[in-house]
Amino acid sequence: MSEFRIERDSMGDVQVPATAWYGSQTERAKNNFPISSLRFPRRFIEALGIVKKSCAIANEKIGLLEAEKSVIIQAACDKVIAGEMDAEFVLDIFQTGSGTSTNMNANEVISNLGTVAMGGERGGKKIHPNDHVNMSQSSNDVIPTAMHVAARVAIERELLPALTAFEASLNAKAAAFDHVVKSGRTHLMDATPVRLGQEFGGYAAQMAKARIRIQRASEELSELALGGTATGTGINCPPAFPVNAIAAISEQTGIAFHEAENHMEAQASKDAYVSVAGALNTLAVTVMKIVNDIRWLGSGPTSGLSEILLPDLQPGSSIMPGKVNPVMSEAMMMVSARVQGNLTTITVGGQMGNFELNVMMPVMAHAMLESVAILSNGLDAFRTKCLDGIVANEARCKELLELNPSIATALNRTIGYDMAAKVAKQSAKERKSVRVVVKELGLLTDEELDAVLDVRSMTEAGIPGS
Secondary structure, eight states: OOOOEEEEEEEEEEETTTTTSSSSHHHHHHHHOOOSSOOOOHHHHHHHHHHHHHHHHHHHTTTTHHHHHHHHHHHHHHHHTTTTGGOOOOSSSSTTTOOOOHHHHHHHHHHHHHHHTTTTOOOOOOOOOIIIITTTTTTHHHHHHHHHHHHHHHIIHHHHHHHHHHHHHHHHHHTTTTTOOOOOOOEEEEEEEEHHHHHHHHHHHHHHHHHHHHHHHHHHTTEEEETTTSSOOOTTTTTTTHHHEEEEEEHHHHHEEEEESOOHHHOOHHHHHHHHHHHHHHHHHHHHHHHHHHHHOOOOOSSSSSSSSOOOSSSHHHHHHOOOOOOEEEEEEEHHHHHHHHHHHHHHHHHHHEEEEESSSSHHHHHHHHHHHHHHHHHHHHHHHHHOOOEEOOOHHHHHHHHOOGGGGGHHHOOHHHHHHHHHHHHHHHHHHHHHHHHHEEEOOOOHHHHHOOHHHTTTSSSSTT
């Protein structure tokens, strides 16, 4: 059997690997863009399959596509959706900015699967990649549609569950640590007392707000460009096609989608994508703050804060025996940095909506789906490997709190700011507790000190000792 088959397209003959399910246009693009090892991720290929299947359903329903061919196309799309054909999606992310090459990659794979199912040979086009698989469509509305479907499905099925679970774990730690009073810190310097549970409660509130932002952002992706075809005008697209195709997309995903209010906007701009990337960026900032705080709170074991104990996961040094590092925090910090970098890619890409079409869609889709995936996986890994196993080091919290000169803040109402400042400075200089310094200076009785220096009450609303 020959190593290649010859396929013909509008530009002439092309040698295509005999065993390939893709065709001539994919082969041309594969040769034109040998740039990186980056390929469209699973979620995007799945979304393309869903879109193509939905289009076949719609075209049959409105009487454009024969039932037999529709059924065959749908069966081929099911293989794409299930991941059976992922190896056939061979094109680089860095390609034509409309994603036309990848749209044709999908069309050709589905065409050849359908053609063979009808008794033909690969390349025989009994199911034609353009006339049948791409019927009523253009790359210019298919790719933005797949971008939205892929990102929204990933957010709803992966990221939001990960956020919900992470938030729940933080709330559980907030409750478990509520009795532990420790030094607060502002500007990295000692500040008035807080409860360890309050710190974790603050983290939980951050995650709750992040989850709400992501939910709102996901809604922006519900508008689909399908039906705009080449330039947003809907040329070659029957009026009944978009609503039927999008209804099928909603049914297959279990997520509500609807037709874009303005097809010119939907294809020329990617503002919704930029907006969602912004919400992911905010989440990345939140994650960076939380995991970095946890890294610092667990620093030590002898010369750091060591107010919490992190699970030991792996040896931390190839030369220092017994060293264990906060590896999960470090991994999540890198995740956060990558997501913030992806925002820049998506932002620049969003600016390239030249006239009637954005021309940086493939790299935007890759950056978006990578951000969603690494945030989802990272949050789950950090939660199960680190967060759930954190233990409060209560003795260390008490030790550092007793030496905290900012406890003198509670003395303002009894001895005045200036005298309290003197006490705080002497406490820090001599490494004595505020209580000891006040007693040495004869400023308050033991009973008065007990009332004023109740550290638990300092973490609650109101005036300590009142």
